[in-house]
Amino acid sequence: MCCAIGLLHHFKPRPIGLKADPSNAPALIDAADHQFIVGKLYSFMGARSAIVGLKGPIDQRHIHAAKTKDRPSTSTEEKNTGRKIHDHQNRHDNDEALAAQRTMRRHDGIKMQRSFEGHVGWFFHTTRLNPNPPPRQEVLPAETKPRIFNTMKKADIETFFQRLSAADPAPQTELNYSNVFTLLVAVVLSAQATDKGVNKATEELFKAADTPQKMLKLGLGRLTDYIKTIGLFRNKAKNVIALSQLLIERHSGEVPRTQVELEALPGVGRKTANVVRNVAFGEPTIAVDTHIFRVSNRTGLAPGKNVVEVEEKLLKVVPKTYRMHAHHWLILHGRYICVARKPLCFNCNVIDLCAFKGKTTAA
Numbered sequence: 001m002c003c004a005i006g007l008l009h010h011f012k013p014r015p016i017g018l019k020a021d022p023s024n025a026p027a028l029i030d031a032a033d034h035q036f037i038v039g040k041l042y043s044f045m046g047a048r049s050a051i052v053g054l055k056g057p058i059d060q061r062h063i064h065a066a067k068t069k070d071r072p073s074t075s076t077e078e079k080n081t082g083r084k085i086h087d088h089q090n091r092h093d094n095d096e097a098l099a100a101q102r103t104m105r106r107h108d109g110i111k112m113q114r115s116f117e118g119h120v121g122w123f124f125h126t127t128r129l130n131p132n133p134p135p136r137q138e139v140l141p142a143e144t145k146p147r148i149f150n151t152m153k154k155a156d157i158e159t160f161f162q163r164l165s166a167a168d169p170a171p172q173t174e175l176n177y178s179n180v181f182t183l184l185v186a187v188v189l190s191a192q193a194t195d196k197g198v199n200k201a202t203e204e205l206f207k208a209a210d211t212p213q214k215m216l217k218l219g220l221g222r223l224t225d226y227i228k229t230i231g232l233f234r235n236k237a238k239n240v241i242a243l244s245q246l247l248i249e250r251h252s253g254e255v256p257r258t259q260v261e262l263e264a265l266p267g268v269g270r271k272t273a274n275v276v277r278n279v280a281f282g283e284p285t286i287a288v289d290t291h292i293f294r295v296s297n298r299t300g301l302a303p304g305k306n307v308v309e310v311e312e313k314l315l316k317v318v319p320k321t322y323r324m325h326a327h328h329w330l331i332l333h334g335r336y337i338c339v340a341r342k343p344l345c346f347n348c349n350v351i352d353l354c355a356f357k358g359k360t361t362a363a
Helices: 001-012 021-031 045-049 076-119 121-127 155-165 180-189 195-206 210-224 233-251 259-263 272-282 290-299 309-315 320-336
Strands: none
Touching: 001 076, 021 309, 076 121, 180 195, 180 233, 195 290, 210 233, 233 290, 272 309, 290 309, 290 320
């Protein structure tokens, strides 16, 4: 580019009607700077070549200084320099942001890996080394942390369950199952999911695999396709395959009855074990889920800060006569009447026994 500019400087377009006269070279140069022929380019070597070898001095009066309008001014150069610095700083900031994002992604990956080990790998890292591992405590979501209300009067607790029993003498779980194994799988899949959604997914699944052996033969990929409409289906599918393998290895394909053995299965916590023991084996257990946790605190029946504390209090205050079905009564009451956001107190048959101060009305 510089060479081309230099050539154009030496070879100016020839002015119209101008003859090359060596004796008037400066005037010719000045004229050549102001007159151009559009579309044609002529060599103007004669005038400049005539300057070479002149004996007399050259008159500088008609020679203009080099034009500076196309040269970058000081302010322009400062702007360009500032722009370069700004661009460099932006690139530096972007590089730092990308590095931070990569670090966060690495941390998220580590968290996901640890979470996976905590759910599925828990059996491989713990139960094989310790045949009697400590029970795992289920943690409720942050929004379900209890608000401690007034405690229900002891004399009203008997009446409380008496009315619930009269409204539904033989409550049943709303999960569909055909045997103890399918019940266990359905309860595992119901974590952070609705019973209706689980029943929709397991309708076809249990036709294809209703035993641990069939579940292993089905495989992880096909199992995942069956339950992909359920939340957290990938981890749940891995848990179902892992517990099926363990049932075959340790229990000859049968679901164990004890709390410790059930909680040793992948994906099975305290609540799941209590549900299986209560529904399948007729044990008077109380599985505290989100609904029971809310009802127990809101009504003042058994207020507590965590599921274990609520469970222990319920086992103490619920009369033995009603303990077998207390789990289902409380779940159904919390699911359809004592709902989370705005309880339907105007449809509640135990409203006069409830210690909740924020009761709603029909209006």
